[in-house]
Amino acid sequence: MEQIYTFGNYLHNKYACKVYKVGINISGFTCPNIDGTVAKGGCTFCENDSFSASTGQAQSLKGFHLNLKSKENPYLQKQLEQLELQFNAISKRQAKEYGAKKFLVYFQSFTNTYAPFETLKALYDKALSFPDVIGLSIGTRSDSITEETLDYLACLNKNKEIWIEFGIQSVYDETLEKINRGHNSANVKEWILKSKEKGLNVCGHLIFGLPDENKDMMLETSKQAYEWGIDSVKYHPLYVVKKTALANDFIKGVFTPISEEEYLDILVKSLKMKPKMVSVQRVTAGINDSSLLAPEWCRDKNIQIKNINKTLKQLGLKY
Ligand code: SF4
DSSP states (O other): OEEOOBHHHHHHHHHSSOEEEEEEOOTTOOOTTTBSSSOBSOSTTOOGGGSOSOOTTOGGGTTOOOOTTOSOOTTHHHHHHHHHHHHHHHHHHHHHHHOOOEEEEEEOSSOTTOSOHHHHHHHHHHHHHSTTEEEEEEEEOTTSOOHHHHHHHHHHTTTSEEEEEEEEEOSOHHHHHHTTOSSOHHHHHHHHHHHHHTTOEEEEEEEESOTTOOHHHHHHHHHHHHHTTOSEEEEEEOOEETTSHHHHHHHHTSOOOOOHHHHHHHHHHHHHHSOTTSEEEESOOOOOSTTEEEOGGGSOHHHHHHHHHHHHHTTTEEO
């Protein structure tokens, strides 16, 4: 049975120990697709409230958003404290429960390069100063990163492991328009290539089951993402969360979610065409609470993984 090359394999081979990602949510960050800079309302599938702006101990930060035009950030100290509190709590648990020895700090919610440079620098530097941290992974949009930030990350990458996670979703502009993505595919390609030129590690997020996309389109997205030189990939099925624009389309019968059979078929084909050394960080996604509207198969992650492995086994592969 051939093991699909995972991000865990990549980290273990490189650091010879268990390395875990520590997911961090910093209050005050937002998204240009939500705050009106690019658009309002965000991507049609994004339940903006699910990206809680108040996490950890920093309840006092609830409701504030960074002023992107100002170098001054009166909340920076609180954000740094919040970062430290979250890192300590999560890394401690990962060490105890899973034997994690080293950590990659993952700035995951909202758009983590969408803030004044001085704020970003302070947060990234702080995260890298924690014990046993080997690097950063920064989730962002391709229209929200500057050359200045990219150069700084490239500089950090000389001594640490720096990843940028870009939402690619689809290479079809008509699809990106339908989901109100707020940027086109050329923009994603441009910033992925720039990041690669500067030696940074790139993870691409892909979504299968976007409105009106057929199998060929989804596979074309995988193919192009691999050609752009991504180092790692996360595959997601598009599921419908309540209180979103996509939920309205689903209720009106305008949008039909992808079936599990079709998702498995596309996932397997994408995995088979993937260059061997592109590591896989995620093969599916879902949400097991009352916010999930459809499809029901996206509720239980364990069953999803079981079915993915059952399909992969027939091809001599395992995840
Ligand atoms: S880019 Fe991310 S945070 Fe922003 S609206 Fe889309 S899904 Fe939501």
